[in-house]
Amino acid sequence: MPPHTSAGRESITVDHLSPDLTRALYRHMRTARDLDTEAIALQRQGVFPAYVSVRGQEAAQVASASAMDPARDFVFPTYREMAAALAYGVEMVGYMATHRALWHGGLYDVAASRFGAVNAVVGGPVPHAVGWAVGERLRGDDGVALAYFGDGASSEGDVHEAMNFAGVFGAPVVFFCQNNQWALSVPNERQVAGGSVSARAAGYGFPGVLVDGNDAGAVYEATAEAVARARRGEGPTLVEALTYRVEPHSTSDDPGRYRDEAEVRRWRERDPLTLLRAALLAAGHADEAHLAEVDARARREAERVRDGVATAPEPDGSELFTHVFRENTKELARQRRTWQEEVEL
Amino acid sequence: MTELIERAAAADTPAVELSMQQAINRALRVLLAEDPDVLVFGEDVGALGGVFRVTDGLQEEFGDKRVFDTPLAESAIMGMAVGLAMNGWRPVPELQFDGFAYPAIDQIVNQVARMNYRTRGAAPMPITLRLPSFGGIQAPEHHGESLEALFAHTPGLKVVAPSDPGDAYSLMLQAVRSDDPVVYMEPKARYWDRRPVRLREPSDPIGTSRIVRPGRHATLVAWGAMVQRCVQVAELAAEDGVDLEVLDLRWLKPLDAEGLAASVSRTRRAVVVHEAPLTAGLGAEVAALVTEHCFRDLSAPVQRVTGFDVPYPAGPLEPQYLPTIDRVLLAVQRTLEY
Numbered sequence: 001m002p003p004h005t006s007a008g009r010e011s012i013t014v015d016h017l018s019p020d021l022t023r024a025l026y027r028h029m030r031t032a033r034d035l036d037t038e039a040i041a042l043q044r045q046g047v048f049p050a051y052v053s054v055r056g057q058e059a060a061q062v063a064s065a066s067a068m069d070p071a072r073d074f075v076f077p078t079y080r081e082m083a084a085a086l087a088y089g090v091e092m093v094g095y096m097a098t099h100r101a102l103w104h105g106g107l108y109d110v111a112a113s114r115f116g117a118v119n120a121v122v123g124g125p126v127p128h129a130v131g132w133a134v135g136e137r138l139r140g141d142d143g144v145a146l147a148y149f150g151d152g153a154s155s156e157g158d159v160h161e162a163m164n165f166a167g168v169f170g171a172p173v174v175f176f177c178q179n180n181q182w183a184l185s186v187p188n189e190r191q192v193a194g195g196s197v198s199a200r201a202a203g204y205g206f207p208g209v210l211v212d213g214n215d216a217g218a219v220y221e222a223t224a225e226a227v228a229r230a231r232r233g234e235g236p237t238l239v240e241a242l243t244y245r246v247e248p249h250s251t252s253d254d255p256g257r258y259r260d261e262a263e264v265r266r267w268r269e270r271d272p273l274t275l276l277r278a279a280l281l282a283a284g285h286a287d288e289a290h291l292a293e294v295d296a297r298a299r300r301e302a303e304r305v306r307d308g309v310a311t312a313p314e315p316d317g318s319e320l321f322t323h324v325f326r327e328n329t330k331e332l333a334r335q336r337r338t339w340q341e342e343v344e345l
Numbered sequence: 346m347t348e349l350i351e352r353a354a355a356a357d358t359p360a361v362e363l364s365m366q367q368a369i370n371r372a373l374r375v376l377l378a379e380d381p382d383v384l385v386f387g388e389d390v391g392a393l394g395g396v397f398r399v400t401d402g403l404q405e406e407f408g409d410k411r412v413f414d415t416p417l418a419e420s421a422i423m424g425m426a427v428g429l430a431m432n433g434w435r436p437v438p439e440l441q442f443d444g445f446a447y448p449a450i451d452q453i454v455n456q457v458a459r460m461n462y463r464t465r466g467a468a469p470m471p472i473t474l475r476l477p478s479f480g481g482i483q484a485p486e487h488h489g490e491s492l493e494a495l496f497a498h499t500p501g502l503k504v505v506a507p508s509d510p511g512d513a514y515s516l517m518l519q520a521v522r523s524d525d526p527v528v529y530m531e532p533k534a535r536y537w538d539r540r541p542v543r544l545r546e547p548s549d550p551i552g553t554s555r556i557v558r559p560g561r562h563a564t565l566v567a568w569g570a571m572v573q574r575c576v577q578v579a580e581l582a583a584e585d586g587v588d589l590e591v592l593d594l595r596w597l598k599p600l601d602a603e604g605l606a607a608s609v610s611r612t613r614r615a616v617v618v619h620e621a622p623l624t625a626g627l628g629a630e631v632a633a634l635v636t637e638h639c640f641r642d643l644s645a646p647v648q649r650v651t652g653f654d655v656p657y658p659a660g661p662l663e664p665q666y667l668p669t670i671d672r673v674l675l676a677v678q679r680t681l682e683y
């Protein structure tokens with residue numbers, strides 16, 4: 001059982017996983033951490049209007065996304081899935097474009113990436129995963145859908161309805177709850193009646209698993225098992241990864257108003273990246289020289305994405321009208337002309 | 346607290362510097378103090394004081410039974426408001442952003458709006474839904490929506506959108522004291538605008554518009570953040586000798602047909618400005634009312650300057666979506682040259 005209250009650093013193990021996999025997990029988590037740091041800096045510089053940090057949740061995101069197959073599966077993110085996107089292979093300049101407000105959903109190709117658009121409606125995308133998964137079964141294909149959502153989202157009707165649907169239809173879907181113990185200013189104990197999201201799966205007739213969200217190896221194993229179950233046609237699983245939101249809800253937030261910094265500090269010390277690094281060394285999956293090299297590569301990659309998104313062109317105003325419909329209307333064409341005559345400079 | 350109420354009631358209260366967000370906060374304090382049945386709840390309204398700090402300090406002052414956080418579920422927030430109202434309370438729920446009223450539309454439209462009607466008056470719904478609304482702050486998706494036409498189109502709801510701190514204060518008192526459900530749309534873009542305010546008890550009946558700037562040549566009709574934009578337009582036009590009246594509708598339901606008609610009958614020309622998309626927006630309602638009431642007095646057809654029929658765009662495109670000063674000026678020119 002993962003700790004709800006962190007006592008600070010202890011150790012995890014990756015002995016049960018292959019060295020290739022654990023090294024990849026580390027590389028993605030390291031890159032995500034650096035990109036997250038760059039993103040916060042870009043917000044401070046005024047390049048991003050706002051940003052939502054994934055710091056401390058890299059293990060939960062990278063390890064779960066790595067258990068999915070980008071060639072046949074489909075991932076449905078929220079607005080806080082940068083590390084998952086990165087690990088899943090999404091084009092990251094296009095992903096980060098959402099934080100520069102270049103396009104709400106991001107500028108990556110959702111269909112080709114098999115990674116849904118960034119979605120700000122808490123709980124909204126979860127039923128989509130069920131629909132996608134049911135679609136796979138109807139066609140006889142073996143893809144699996146994974147829906148990310150938060151502890152706050154677990155209160156939304158859409159999420160409960162989605163789980164019931166998944167149970168009824170036996171949909172090949174993984175409900176992946178990142179319980180970071182806060183929904184903006186509201187802590188778990190004022191959000192999750194009964195104290196457990198994963199326990200709710202029982203009521204919908206499928207397994208619910210609670211896993212230490214800061215333990216990359218444990219998250220990978222639990223998610224891979226859920227994916228395999230779904231692929232075998234045995235239906236949905238709810239995975240609850242217990243972690244912690246060590247940063248403010250977003251760069252606009254002021255957590256001093258509602259939470260105790262001492263608790264945050266303890267969780268910062270239980271850093272998923274530090275834990276994984278130590279586990280890699282202990283398992284003999286990598287040595288210091290290798291990790292130093294990975295760290296350097298991660299840095300360069302984070303800088304490349306940073307520079308790419310910071311210098312990306314702003315969308316042209318005409319794009320207001322481009323994707324409203326597939327088959328345009330006369331009225332919208334008329335409004336586009338109004339825009340040209342009265343707004344475009 | 347009582348001191349606050351007395352000060353508010355005194356006709357000649359001295360002006361205080363307040364932002365709209367602070368003015369609404371003051372009104373909520375007055376309401377919580379004067380009526381033990383008033384309850385304030387929603388996502389993050391307690392310790393945090395709301396993402397816009399409108400409920401700042403209220404939980405501290407009135408306790409967590411009167412001012413409380415709910416779990417994250419908009420439909421349940423509004424459904425709970427219905428049950429509380431049926432049990433004699435006066436709920437003032439907040440939905441955090443306009444776009445997140447959509448998950449609660451079923452409760453708002455199917456339940457809140459028609460419970461009084463369904464029960465033949467046995468179950469009134471004295472609910473004031475506070476909804477940070479409209480765009481202008483380059484926010485993420487679903488954080489810049491204009492839902493007024495949807496609410497105004499729903500029988501049984503009253504709808505109000507203040508445009509400045511002083512009005513926001515009085516209108517909030519009026520909304521919460523009303524025994525009918527009111528959707529109170531707070532223009533986010535105006536939250537931080539500080540100005541000297543006199544905290545006044547409401548004096549005009551519900552459904553009264555307000556002339557913000559008198560003028561002779563045309564009437565600009567607006568609400569929420571667009572009122573300020575229209576005032577800017579009027580100031581620019583004045584430099585060219587064009588004297589524009591700015592009418593702040595405030596109440597979008599009931600909509601002040603008489604006030605609107607009185608203004609346009611005098612100026613003979615009307616331009617309605619709103620952030621919401623053009624088609625089936627409230628501008629169409631305004632145009633219809635003007636045509637019905639002022640047909641013989643009109644010198645030009647009513648002009649509409651609105652958002653486009655597109656989903657609310659991301660940051661850099663926002664200024665091209667919202668009615669610009671230039672677009673309003675062009676519409677003024679069209680109506681004057683008609």
Ligand SMILES: Cc1ncc(C[n+]2csc(CCOP(=O)(O)OP(=O)(O)O)c2C)c(N)n1
Pocket residue numbers: 080120121122123149150151152153154180182183184245249388417419441445448
């Ligand atoms: C339907 C809806 N309601 C409210 C919001 C405003 N909001 C954005 S994030 C958030 C908290 C979400 O908490 P959680 O689901 O735990 O995710 P986390 O932010 O912790 O990743 C709230 C209330 C929203 N985006 N969507």
Ligand SMILES: [Mg+2]
Pocket residue numbers: 150151152178179180181182183184245
């Ligand atoms: Mg959370």
